[in-house]
Amino acid sequence: MADPRALGSLLNCLRGHVPSDIDWQSVIAVANRTLTTGTLAYRLREGDHWPRLPGDVQTFLSAIHERTALRNARLSAQLAEAVLCLNGEGITPILLKGAALQRTRHAAGGEGRLLSDLDLMVPVSTMPHAIACLARIGYRLQSDDIAPESASVLYRECDVGMIDLHCRMKPPRPRIGHDDLASASAPVAIGEGMALLPSPTAQALILILHDQLQDRDYWRGLIDMRHLLDLDVLARTPQGIDWNRLLDYFSVGYPRTALLVQLFTARQLLATPVPVDLVRGWRPRFQYWRRMTQARWPVLMAPMTYLTLALDPPRFHAAPHVGVANEGPSPRAGTLDRLAGTLRRFMRQKAPGKV
Numbered sequence: 001m002a003d004p005r006a007l008g009s010l011l012n013c014l015r016g017h018v019p020s021d022i023d024w025q026s027v028i029a030v031a032n033r034t035l036t037t038g039t040l041a042y043r044l045r046e047g048d049h050w051p052r053l054p055g056d057v058q059t060f061l062s063a064i065h066e067r068t069a070l071r072n073a074r075l076s077a078q079l080a081e082a083v084l085c086l087n088g089e090g091i092t093p094i095l096l097k098g099a100a101l102q103r104t105r106h107a108a109g110g111e112g113r114l115l116s117d118l119d120l121m122v123p124v125s126t127m128p129h130a131i132a133c134l135a136r137i138g139y140r141l142q143s144d145d146i147a148p149e150s151a152s153v154l155y156r157e158c159d160v161g162m163i164d165l166h167c168r169m170k171p172p173r174p175r176i177g178h179d180d181l182a183s184a185s186a187p188v189a190i191g192e193g194m195a196l197l198p199s200p201t202a203q204a205l206i207l208i209l210h211d212q213l214q215d216r217d218y219w220r221g222l223i224d225m226r227h228l229l230d231l232d233v234l235a236r237t238p239q240g241i242d243w244n245r246l247l248d249y250f251s252v253g254y255p256r257t258a259l260l261v262q263l264f265t266a267r268q269l270l271a272t273p274v275p276v277d278l279v280r281g282w283r284p285r286f287q288y289w290r291r292m293t294q295a296r297w298p299v300l301m302a303p304m305t306y307l308t309l310a311l312d313p314p315r316f317h318a319a320p321h322v323g324v325a326n327e328g329p330s331p332r333a334g335t336l337d338r339l340a341g342t343l344r345r346f347m348r349q350k351a352p353g354k355v
Contacts, residue, residue, distance in 0.1 A: 003026055003030065004292075004295070004296055005023075005026070006023060006026035006027050006029065006030045007030050007295070007355070009022050009023070009026075009027045010027050010030050010031055010034075010036070010040065011269055011270065013027065013040055013043070013044060014036070014039060014040060014043055014229065014270070015270065015271065016043065016047050016049075018044070018049040018052075018053075024054065024057050027040075028040075028057075028060065033352075033353075033355070034225035034226065034353055034354075034355060035114060035116075035225070035226045035352060035353040036225050036226055036229060037061075037064050037068075037114075038064055038065070038068035038112045038113060038114040039112040039113055039114075039226075039229055040061065040112070041061040041062070041064045041065040041068070041112055042065060042068075042112025043112060044061060045061065045062070045065055065112065068112060068114050071114070071115065071160055072102065072113075072114070072115050074159075074160050075099075075115045075117075075118060075160060075161050076102065077191075078118065078159050078160075078161065078163075079099055079118050079190060079191075080190050080191025080192070080193060081137065081191070082118070082120070082134060082137075082163055083120075083190040083191065083193035083194070083195050084190075084191060084192050084193035085133050085134060085136070085137050086120075086122070086130055086133055086134075086193070087193045087194060088133065089126070089129050089130065089133045090126075091122050091123075091126050091129065091130055091133070092187075092194055092195060092196055093120040093121060093122050093130075093195050093196070094120065094121040094122075094178065094181050094182060094185055094195065094196040094197075094198065095119075095120065095188070095190075095195050095196065095197055095198070096119035096120060096121055096164075096166065096198075096206055097119045097203075097206060097207065097210070097230075098113065098115040098116065098117075098118075098119070098230075099115070099118050099119055099120065100197055100198055100203050100206075101113060101203065101230050101233065101234070102115065103188055103190075103197050104197070104200065104203070104233070104234065104237055113226070113229070113230065113233075114226070115161065116161060117161040117162045117163065117164055118161055118162070118163045118164070119151070119163075119164045119166065120163060120164070120165055120166065120195075121165075121166040121167065121168075121178055121181060122165060122166075122167060122178065123167065123178045123179075124167035124168070124177070124178065127152065127165065127167050130165055131152055131154070131165065134154050134163065134165075135154075138156045138158075139154040139155065139156050139163065140154065140155060140156070141153070141154055142154065142155055142162070150170065151164040151165055151166045152164075152165040152166075153165075169206065169209050169210075169214070170209075170214045171209050171213035171214050171255075173213070173251060173253075173254075173255045173315070174209075174249050174250060174251060174255060176205065176206075176209065176249075181196075181198055181202055181206075182196055184198055184199050184201065184202040185197055185198045185199065185202065186199070199239065199242075200234040200235070200237050200239050200240060200241050201241050201242045201245050201246050203230075203234050204231055204234050204235075204241050204246055205246060205249050207227045207230055207231055208231070208258070208259055208262050210227070211224045211227050211262070212258035212259065212261070212262055213255065213258060213314075215351065215354075216314075216346055217354070218254065218257070218258035218261060218262075218287070218308070219305055219308045219309055219312070219314065219346060220301065220305050220346060220350070221287070221290050221291050221294045221301060221304055221305065221308070222291070222350055222354040222355065223265060223269075223291055223295070223354060223355050224351075224353055224354050225353065225354075225355060226353050228262075228265065228266055228269065228270065229270065231262070231266050231272065232266055232270040232272045235266075235272050235273055235274070236272075236273070243263075243274065243275055243278055246259070247259070247278065253312075253315075254312045254313075254314060254315075257283050257284075257287075257312065260278070260279050260281070260283065260284040261283070261284050261287040261288065261291075263278065263279050263284070264279040264284035264285065264287075264288050265288050265291060267279060268288060287308075290304055290308075295355045305346055309346065
C-alpha cells in the first residue's frame with residue numbers, strides 16, 4: 001500500500017513547499033521508489049528550505065545529487081561520442097526522452113533528472129548503418145532478434161547506460177516515425193556533433209505515447225512520476241507546450257482519452273498549467289480517481305484493469321498467425337494464445353518508478 005501522505009509531501013517538496021510536519025524517512029522512500037530522488041535533491045538544494053533540513057537528510061540528498069550529476073555527465077559524454085559517430089555516416093539522430101530533456105534543462109527543475117539510458121531515433125533506411133557505425137566504437141547488440149517496431153538496444157561494458165536506437169514509436173495509434181518528429185525538431189550541438197531536438201510539444205507527445213500506450217499505463221492505472229515531472233518541466237519552458245497541437249496528434253477514442261488522463265493527472269498532482277477546458281469530462285477525472293485509489297490499495301489494480309479493458313479496449317494490430325496446415329495450432333488456438341499473451345502483458349509486474 002502506498003502512503004498517500006508521504007506521496008503528497010513529496011509532491012509538495014518537488015513544488016518547493018516543504019511541509020512543517022514532514023516524515024523524511026517516508027518521503028525519501030517514496031522518492032526512491034519513483035526514481036525522483038535526484039530531482040528532489042536538486043530542487044531542495046536550490047531552494048530556501050535547504051539550511052533548515054535535518055543534517056542526515058542534507059547528507060543523503062547531497063550524496064544523491066553528486067552521484068546523479070556524475071552519472072548524467074558520463075551519459076552526456078557517451079551521447080556526444082555516439083552522435084559524432086553517427087554524424088560521420090551522414091546520420092543526424094533525433095534525441096528522445098531523457099536525452100532530449102537534458103538539452104531542455106534550462107527549465108526550472110530539469111537538472112536533477114536521473115538518466116537511465118540514451119534514446120535516439122534514426123530513419124528506418126539508416127538503421128543497419130547506424131548499428132554498424134556504433135559497433136565500430138565498441139557497441140554490441142543486446143539481442144539479434146529485433147522486431148521492426150522495437151528499438152535496437154546496444155551496450156558497452158564501459159558505459160553506465162545503454163543506447164536504445166529507434167526508427168519509430170511503437171504504438172500504432174498514433175503512428176509516429178522519424179519524419180514526423182524531424183519536422184518538429186531543431187538542430188542542436190552535442191559536443192562536436194549535431195542532433196535534432198524535438199520541440200517541447202513533440203517531447204510531451206513522446207513521453208505520453210511511451211507511458212500511456214506503449215507501457216499501457218492508461219489501462220493499468222499507473223503513473224510514472226519521473227515522466228510526469230518531465231511533462232511539467234516541458235510545460236514551463238519558455239516555448240511551452242502547444243496543447244491544441246498535442247491534442248491533434250491523438251485520434252478520438254482511447255488514444256485521446258489516454259492523453260487527457262495524463263494531462264489531468266499532471267494538473268492535479270503538479271499544478272502543471274494545462275488549460276482546464278482541455279481536460280473537462282468525466283473520463284479523465286474517473287481515471288485519475290482510479291489511479292490514486294489504486295496507488296493506495298494495489299489489490300484493486302487487476303479488477304480495475306479488466307474493467308478499463310472491457311470499457312475501452314485497445315485496438316492494436318495483431319500479427320497474422322503463421323502455421324503449417326495440419327501441423328500448427330488452429331486459428332482459434334492462435335487467437336486464444338494471442339489473447340492470453342496480451343493479458344499477461346497487461347498484468348505483468350509494474351516497472352520501477354511507477355505507482
